[in-house]
Amino acid sequence: MTSSMSNLVKILEGFNPFVEEIDEKEVKITISSDKVVAVLETLKSNGYSHLSLMTCIDWIDDNQLELVYILFSWKNGGKFLVSTRIDRNDPKFVTVKELWPVARFYEREIHEFFGVEFEGNDDMKPLFLELWDEKPPLRKDFDPRDYSRKKFPDRKYEKDVIKEAKIFRGEING
């Protein structure tokens, strides 16, 4: 952790975060979901103005979804991973499109692949999937193999042992 980043962590002390140092310039902050927007605002006003990724992880055993915001600073190259966990059965969160307009598309994507609703972001048209008719595909309880079998017919192989043996012996040309 560089000194500027540890100073920033001290400022964030009031939000009661769980701080984890991943790398010299990469820090993960885990906080409860009601303080996320305040933490993001603080980080943005302190130079971490670039939302380089917003993504989601499905923890099916804990029955929780984890939202991760990765913030990058163009001043010192530091990275903050702001992470929070929300309920998996009723996944709802607030939008951050007022802070970063690009978050509209990340939220659309997360809505599409994990089924998270973002309050305040009404534009939830499908972004990548066309005519999707199942549960969100990146949730862990979605079985892609089953879906693939149902939707995309596979090739049936009939094993002809005698023919294979003949090819193997060079009697016929496969």
Added chain:
Amino acid sequence: MKERTIWEQIADSFRSRSIWMLHYCTGCGAMELPPTMTARFDMERFGITPMATPRQADIMLITGYLNTKTLRRVIYTYEQMADPKYVVGFGSCTINGGIYFDSYSTINRLDYYIPVDVYIAGCMPRPEAILEAFNYLMEKIRKGEADGWKRYKENYDWYKQNQIRSLGEVYVHDEFHE
């Protein structure tokens, strides 16, 4: 098989010597085409040249994975091509789905949706294999055996049914297509 007239035989021999290709480069197969075109292997000596639009092309190369989204575009493109048209499927991904056979978005076998004249095995096929396949395709066209375009017309309902089963609807209506 139906007997061809003398004119069809002449036309087929011309078609086999002048193949204009449209490459739908979705995957790693696109990397194998530049060496096949350029000085090392030089496919132009067989009269095979790349074309820019489906209207002018004779064969379509599907070089890699197709998912539901790209398959729609492939069907659009295939139906825009002028008869007679041929399709070459590259690699295991078009044959049986390859290593991502269980993905929620990649299709498993291409010949369910459009007729394929030649498959090239491999992951990915080397330029030697590609040239071998083109020679085989030329032979097939010359003998009049490459009749995928006729099969597509005869079994149009079957192909459409498969397309709708996997894609829901072939024609897209979204913010980019209206």
Added chain:
Amino acid sequence: MVAAYKALFNLVLGFFLVLSLEGVGRKITARVQRRIGPPWYQNFIDVFKALSKHPFSNGWVFDFGVLMALGGAMATAMIVPMGSTTWTPFPNSDNFFVIMYLFAVGALGMAMGMVGSGNPWASIGVSRALTQMLGYELPYLIVISSTIFYYKTASIHKLVELQKNGWNLLVMPLGGIIAFISLMGMLGKKPFDISTAPAEIASGPMTELSGKYLGLLHIMHVFAMFVEVSLFVDVFLGGGNLGWYLVKFIVVWVLAVLISSVLPRFRIEQMLKFYWGVPLGLAFLNALFVLLGWTL
């Protein structure tokens, strides 16, 4: 009657000569790039294959445009003299301006038909082609005007006869070079193949052409190239019998192919800046020399 046979001979010769020379050009380009290249008769196969396909039409404007382009180019190819008065089908109407006007019929037919296809790439390609015409025609016409002023005739076969004692290229070398640069643009060879740039605008005007239409337009292109190179040979490289004419034709063609095979493509505004810069200035200089009588 003899004139009709001669005109027919013009068409047949133009078709076979230019199609085989196109194949030879592909072979030369391939050799420059250290490939083997297609056989010299590859373009015949391409054209006949294109004619054997089952095309799509895009309405009557499209059909009529393709036919008009082919007709215009064939009419022009019929009246072009080939190196001497003996091989001039219509000695009274082979005026340079007649040829240029007839030639525009083909180009306009192509523009009309291709815009009629309704494809945006085709419209962009046509607008590029017409812009390019504006680029190369200006220096070319100034050089030809000074030639016409020098020889006091616009009839091509008379120009050929007047060059008995010395080629026009040696009389006004500057003009010859400028005309050759313009010829590269007319042929659509490599630095100037902006209108049909396959990597940018999907082969431009030809985007919507399929099968037979493509074959017909290829034949139109063949006749157009025959006219363009023939005009250059007639106006600048003097007369001779048919054999000499063919030799000159082939030399000019091979030179253009060699230059084009080592060059990349201009952008559209670079092409205009190029043509309206040095070549146009040199064309005016050439005209000034001719006016002052400072010719070799």
